[in-house]
Amino acid sequence: MKQRVLFTSLSLVLAGSMAACSNGPAASGTGSKPAGGEKTKISYWTGDRHDSEYIKEIVDKFNATNQDNIQVELVIKGDDFDQALDLSFQTNEPPDVIRVKENTIQTFYKKGFLAPIDEFLNDDMKKKFPEMANLNTFEGKRYSLPNYGTTMRLIYNKELFAKAGIQSPPTTLAELVEDAKKLTQAGKATGAYGFAQNFKNPGSAFGRSSRVIAEVSGFGGFGYDFKTAKYDFTGMKPIIEAFKQIKDDGSMLPGVESLDIDPLRAQFAEGKIGMYLSFSAEAGVYQSQFPAKIDWAAAPVPSIDGKFNGASGFLGGQWLALSAKTAKKDAAWKFMQYMYGDTILQQYQEKGFGISMVPSVSAAAKKPEVKGIDGFLPNKYDGVWPVTPSVAVQGMKSDDAFFKYMLSGGDLDAVIKDLNTRYNAALEAAVAKGDVKAAPMPDFNPANLAGKYAK
Known part of the structure; x- marks a missing residue:
């Protein structure tokens, strides 16, 4: 018997029956229906949990109404999604449909996990759904279509801020550190702390926090300098130092080393966390997944020094x-x-799960009636950055190295020098093999990226 892929306790398997609906765009290729009413079973894997109830609902509807006897098994996984997907391909039991994101599609494409969809796209679909190089299109072939975009914000507990006497969210790293200290002091009686991130997965935690602080400050969020086409993690130094200071001050929720994003959300909803950084999906989370028992809001993320030199x-x-x-x-x-x-894409925005990146959908969709969504709507600081080259670095990844420094200290300059050396060596090797392209962009100005999506 073929060995089945083992799912972690975070996995949720949801199944039903399904079929093509009239509100979808026409497909150019179809297969014959199974004989005798036999179901054609396919699986869809996603790492998203903020929209899980809505996705389950629409998958169930597809299963119950389609005319082609198709049945979709919905598998919702946690932060182990990438590893589980790798294993599924190794054991020849991969899903049929895969949720891809801007930080995974390039990797999945290079691993050969994805099939191009050009054969199914008619002219209307090509016009409707934007083609974005290195985000859904590689070497002239499309591998996905856009739905929504996510903005990144500081999410904060308004009640704890008021109790601590803080008038407005921090706009600099110095204010972030000081506010975390004040919030912790104000929350001592109820066991609340000023700051937290989901450091069980350092890549996920820094991807929600240090990344966007660097970006609004004018630095590439993954340590890559688009002007020089080289890695330079120097811009991350003050951000990592600030996070370490918050940890050293005792202003960070204890146990963040093992804190996943959903437990963090649950703690925030209970009023145990003063602030953290994350995506616009949080608005939907606190309406349905973890109904918030506190008054909360979202604000623009702080920059390093209060100046916004990027997007x-x-x-x-x-x-x-x-x-x-x-x-x-x-x-x-x-x-x-x-x-x-x-209909599904419009409802996705209207229910507050994300902000549409499909112009026709965005124009038709109503403003989401979701608590806190106003703070996530695109503003003058939001913008789409170019895609950082994906490289297979030898040794410890940058996120793990920075988190190790946060916990244990050491020489941060030496850590950064080592990262620059190893990442640039990996980049040079990838370019030499033809795996990636990296050319200097001497006129690149990150400030010019901002404001293009603001209404």
Whole structure:
């Protein structure tokens, strides 16, 4: 018997019955229906949990109404999504449809996990859904279509801020450190702390926090300098130092080393965390997944020194992708075309799960009636950054190295020098192999990226 992929306790498997709906765009390729009412079973894997109830609802509807006897198994995973996907391809049991993100699609493409979808796209679809190089299109072929984008903000407990006597959210790193201290002092009686991030997965934690602080300050959020086409993590130094200071001050929630994002959200909803940084998905989270028992809001992230020399990453450009190993491509596409229907995409924004990156959908969708969503709507500081080259660095990754410094201290300058050396060596090797392209952009000005999505 073929060995099954083992799912972690964070995985949630949801199944039903399904079929193509009239509100989706027309497909150019179809397969014959199974004989005798037999179901064509496909699986869809996603790492998103903020929209899980809505996705379950629309998958169930597809399963119950489609005319092609297609049945989708919905698998919702946690921060182990990437590792589980790798394992599924190794054991030849991958999903048929894969949720891809701006920080994973390039990697999945290079690993050969994704199939191009050009054969299914008619002219109307090509016009409707923006083509974004290195975000959903590689070497002239499309691998996904956009749904929504996510803005990045500081999420804060208004009640604890008022109790601490803080009039407004921090706009500098110095204020972030000082406010975390004040919030912790004010929350001592109830066991609340000033700051937290989900450091069980340092990549996820820094991707929600140090990344965007660097970006609004004018530095590449992944340590890559687009002007020189080299890695330079120097811009991260004051940010990591500030996070370490918050930890050393006792202003960070104890146990962040093992804190995943959902437990963090649960703690925030209970009033145990003063502030943290994350995506616009949090608005939907505190309405349905973890109903907030506190008054909260979202604010622009602080920059290093209060000056905004860049843009806060507006992330998106992709959503669903076909598995390169699916044996049921036509059925999988019918599910995808259903998911990309106008009604579903409009409801996705209206329910507050994300901000549409499809112009026709954004124009038709109503403003989300979701608590806190106003703070996440695109502003003059939001913008889409170019994609950082994906390299296979030898040794400890930058996120792990920075978190190790936060916990244990040491020489941060030496850490940064080592990262620069190893990441640039990996970049040079990847360029030499032809795996990535990296050319200097001498006229690149990150401040010019901002404001293009503000209404």
